[in-house]
Amino acid sequence: MTDHAINRVVVVGGGTAGWNAAALLARTLGKVISVTLVESDDIGIVGVGEATIPPIINFNNALGFQESEFLKATQGSIKLGIQFENWGQEGDSYMHAFGNIGKDFAFCTFHNFWLRSQQEGIESDFWDFSLNYQTAKQNKFAKLQQLPGTDLAGLSYAYHFDAGLYAKYLRKFCEARGVNRVEGIINRVHQCSDTGFIQSVELESGAVVEGDLFLDCSGFRGLLIEQTLETGYEEWGHWLPCDRAMAVPTVSTGDIRPYTRSIAHTAGWQWNIPLQHRTGNGHVYCSDYMSDDEARQVLLDHLEGEPLAEPRNIPFKTGRRKKQWNKNCISFGLASGFLEPLESTSIHLIQAGLRRLVQHFPHNGVKETEVDEFNRQSQIEFEHIRDFIILHYKVNQRTDSQFWIDCRNMDIPDTLAHRIDLFKSSGKVFKEGDELFHEIAWQQVMIGQRLVPEDYHPLAHSITRDQLEGLFRDLRSLVGSAVEKLPSHDDFLKAQ
Numbered sequence: 001m002t003d004h005a006i007n008r009v010v011v012v013g014g015g016t017a018g019w020n021a022a023a024l025l026a027r028t029l030g031k032v033i034s035v036t037l038v039e040s041d042d043i044g045i046v047g048v049g050e051a052t053i054p055p056i057i058n059f060n061n062a063l064g065f066q067e068s069e070f071l072k073a074t075q076g077s078i079k080l081g082i083q084f085e086n087w088g089q090e091g092d093s094y095m096h097a098f099g100n101i102g103k104d105f106a107f108c109t110f111h112n113f114w115l116r117s118q119q120e121g122i123e124s125d126f127w128d129f130s131l132n133y134q135t136a137k138q139n140k141f142a143k144l145q146q147l148p149g150t151d152l153a154g155l156s157y158a159y160h161f162d163a164g165l166y167a168k169y170l171r172k173f174c175e176a177r178g179v180n181r182v183e184g185i186i187n188r189v190h191q192c193s194d195t196g197f198i199q200s201v202e203l204e205s206g207a208v209v210e211g212d213l214f215l216d217c218s219g220f221r222g223l224l225i226e227q228t229l230e231t232g233y234e235e236w237g238h239w240l241p242c243d244r245a246m247a248v249p250t251v252s253t254g255d256i257r258p259y260t261r262s263i264a265h266t267a268g269w270q271w272n273i274p275l276q277h278r279t280g281n282g283h284v285y286c287s288d289y290m291s292d293d294e295a296r297q298v299l300l301d302h303l304e305g306e307p308l309a310e311p312r313n314i315p316f317k318t319g320r321r322k323k324q325w326n327k328n329c330i331s332f333g334l335a336s337g338f339l340e341p342l343e344s345t346s347i348h349l350i351q352a353g354l355r356r357l358v359q360h361f362p363h364n365g366v367k368e369t370e371v372d373e374f375n376r377q378s379q380i381e382f383e384h385i386r387d388f389i390i391l392h393y394k395v396n397q398r399t400d401s402q403f404w405i406d407c408r409n410m411d412i413p414d415t416l417a418h419r420i421d422l423f424k425s426s427g428k429v430f431k432e433g434d435e436l437f438h439e440i441a442w443q444q445v446m447i448g449q450r451l452v453p454e455d456y457h458p459l460a461h462s463i464t465r466d467q468l469e470g471l472f473r474d475l476r477s478l479v480g481s482a483v484e485k486l487p488s489h490d491d492f493l494k495a496q
Helices: 015-029 055-063 067-074 110-119 131-137 163-175 292-301 346-359 368-394 402-409 414-426 439-448 465-484 489-494
Strands: 008-012 034-039 077-079 081-085 093-097 158-160 180-183 186-191 198-203 208-210 213-216 233-235 244-250 260-265 268-274 279-285 312-315 319-321 329-331
Touching: 008 015, 008 208, 015 034, 015 055, 015 163, 015 346, 055 158, 055 346, 067 158, 067 163, 077 489, 081 131, 093 131, 093 439, 110 439, 110 465, 131 465, 163 180, 244 292, 268 292, 279 292, 319 368, 346 368, 368 402, 368 414, 368 439, 414 439
Parallel strands: 008 034, 008 213, 034 180, 081 260, 213 329
Antiparallel strands: 077 158, 081 093, 186 198, 198 208, 233 319, 244 279, 244 312, 260 268, 268 279
């Protein structure tokens, strides 16, 4: 496409996406490229992505962050999983807990043994054997690599944090590493008349910022990727019908829970994200089934603490940009697409895309083959996460509202239909390639929402009933003993 060397990278937009982009590029390629970030204090950020998933630990480590400093600067807390309430039937509750559950055997994962136990009348809950779940429900946490005296994995965790403070923390990191921040509103984008490549952005002040590669982190409006390059958007509202969110912070009440809550209501769901200094809340809903005023009232009626502001309405269109990379412009964050934050994947998609950019960085010019591969990988990643989110809606068991009935009856992607049918008939679920969510994540959602398989792996009968009951007793004891010795989550945070 062009053999023009890439020496100057311009990031358009700040917030979580922009400052993550600047931070990773400065850390990895700062000696061979310059990074300029253009943002305006007059343009607000959405700032609802306050919950994350475990891969953020690796991203933070790549940047060299110290965890205690990071938690203090962002008023962060620990996240061990997401508790889903009312998603099966009203009154149901289960957790998509990070980490493993039980003990897997060669060729046969633990859930097969648990499914056998259910058929044989052995009483237990699947999450009895989850270290993360048992730790979360007792509001405890400490770093634990392994269950003591075993080869079983310890606690897997992520963070909750204040998105605004996170952006400030990243900005400080970036400016200390030579990132040039330019303040101003862009009112014109200049393109090459021959190739259509972006050459520069012009600010209202008249200042011009030139670059070789442009990263669009401008939010939903997609200033470069859509308004300038007209890349196109693939909407997924027919599978994920929610199109609005009401967000409001509240005063913290009681102990800080080390997990996110997702509470299903009549036409959507509510998030609850506990931070050190406040709690983040929001109501994601479908405007075809509920008015904005009704949605606002539902949110206010289900808050645990006093609101710190008026609820803010955030409209959105679920889907993805048809090309995340177009010409010499790559989009990240909301400019690249939107998947509702049901499984806290928004920040992960930013960071995964940025890791992909570093791997595919076009130092000696933008090559079509590399652009195509980047876009192929991006599409696969978006679609895998999309299917996992649709799963929650499709396998709901609620009959109290038309919204949930319609979600259960809707057509779904063939890729997801196959997974559901396979699990329902055999109890089997397989991770595909490098997709984000492992088998245990799919198992928890399907079991938690009452999708009971008709069969399980025959290797679950490789041990006797007495041995099975003994395995369960041992696992419960190991988990219980480990959790008992952990400090409270609040005490862990105070010690940072």
